[in-house]
Amino acid sequence: MPAPKRPTLAQLEKQCATWNAAYPIGTTVSFEFIQGEGxxxxxxxxxxxxxxxxxxxxVWLEGKSGCLNLDHCTAVVGDDDATA
Structure with a gap:
């Protein structure tokens, strides 16, 4: 089985720009260490x-010493601090 294709730098920059446009600093974020496991x-x-x-x-979250892969993060919509 071939290795999964990595996103290009342009795709990653677009992913970040889309996230940043929708979710300002201070947004509550849910993180899954393993996607789909909760x-x-x-x-x-x-x-x-x-x-x-x-x-x-x-993205970097309060209370974590390192950054977290954005693919494993979900903004918590409906939380008082999150924006849609």
Whole structure:
């Protein structure tokens, strides 16, 4: 089975721009360590989404010491601090 294709830098930058346009810093975010396995952490974003190392779209959350892959994050819509 071939390895999955990685997104291009342009695709990652678009993913970040779309996230940043919809969700300002301070938005509550649900994070799944393994996609589809359920929430493992919930916190507020403390940065805009950004491309790390040219290969991954990430966001930094309060209470976490590292950044988190944006593909594993969902903005919590309906939370008082989230915007749609």
């Amino acid at each position: 929430e493992t952490y919930r916190g507020k974003s403390k940065t805009e989404a950004q491309v790390m190392g040219g290969h991954t779209a990430v």
